[in-house]
Amino acid sequence: MSKKTVFVTGASRGIGRAVVDRFLEDGWQVAMAARSLDVLKEIEAAHPGVSKAWHLDVSDRAEVDKVVAEAVEAFGGLDLVINNAGRGERTPIDAISDEDWHGMISVNLDGPMFVTRAALPHIPKGGQIINVSSVLGKVGSAYSSAYCASKFGLIGFTKALALELAGRGIQVNAVCPGWVATEMAESGIVLEAEKLGIPTSTLRMKLMMDVPQRRFLEAEEIAHLMAYLATPGARGITGQAISICGGLCPA
Template identity: 40%
Template sequence: MTSPLAGQHAFVTGGASGIGRATAQTLTRAGAKVTIAGRNVACLEAAAQELGVHSQQVDVTEETSVQQAFEAARAVNGPISILVNNAGQASSAPALKTDLALWRQMLDVNLTGTWLCTRAALPDLLAGGGRIVNVASTAGLVGYAYVSAYVAAKHGVIGLTRALALELATKNVTVNAVCPGYTETELLADAVQNIMQKTGRSEAEAKAELAKSNPQKRLIQPQEVADTVLWLCRPGAASITGQAIAIAGGEVMTG
């Protein structure tokens, strides 16, 4: 069977763990040459060895770091044809305790990082066509309390996705976002620990609390998100662009 992504170079930020790792593995199995990128060199190298992919250190909030990472990745795997902007952080705080440092951190990592990596990949994508998939969140579609900075950043990612999709519509480049609900990753584990510490609930009770917003009453699995990313990268999704696809078990996005 022909590999649907054979010969394509996929650059996946935040690719050492969670959704990014599942995505890197899924794209590799589909035939892509994959670069995983992130800040933690040890985690990247371990993941790269296990997955059989290239790893590249990057700080997505720093323009020079991003430019250097993309140049190094091109030297190994060639021009970028798929960009998965997955790197992100989530921190919670009431509005009055959301100081400027936290606000900037949420926007820098989640929104500015997405923009810097997109801009770095665009010359290749415009020359040869390709896909951009931004890993946003249901928080990019509705509002949630106590995470105002994160919600603002993810709404920004959705807006950027829609604007770029229109700008690139005739350039053989699609731009989409996937919006998972609470997903069982290392990032979620931190939220679970926070609930346990503040409320005295067990781990199972804390996870159930997070899963309540999902009508299926469960947490999303990273592979479910990765499979959606793969679909958007396949040739048959060439007309799918400017979309924000919720992966949330039927949670109503009415925000």
């Protein structure tokens, strides 16, 4: 049986890297895209033939079109697209520049649309798109208006597309993590603790008081959910925004 292929953005670290490892373990071919090409090239060298690396800034439409076309050519099609690349900053609304706002929207919302549009003609019946939103795509958070707007928007994109593509046998879902122990979460906590003038350990503890499981999730747990969504047994799941957050988000 021929191997299936997943295209993963933001594959160089954090959740994206865990997704790469998980799908390689599960016997998939993995097309990896991020700006840190050197990191991806190391993975490619460790998994020759079944993984391939591309430099990609998801906010650059022309580069997206080129990279997706090359990935399709390399692997003969794409069974699963995981729009994981993202950025996150907390800025009060009075201090957000046009550049900050558009930067966030272009990576977190335009990027998934560019990748999806380019990949769609090459996704067969039975294929799937998974968008990485956030619990902040479901509930607001002060000083995160740009991030929340992008992640709420990504859930809307997911739900509309799921209806549009159901007849073509393509599933579209969003995964909504809570706190996951990655560089994005860690750097955000360090910055915030500095602003508040408290130790990072105190802020970490404070944040965990809102999480019923009282812990950061591991990136591997998010990858595990995606691996499940990619199984035939999950083919009835589409148009969903699935929280994975230790109970942080009520729905």
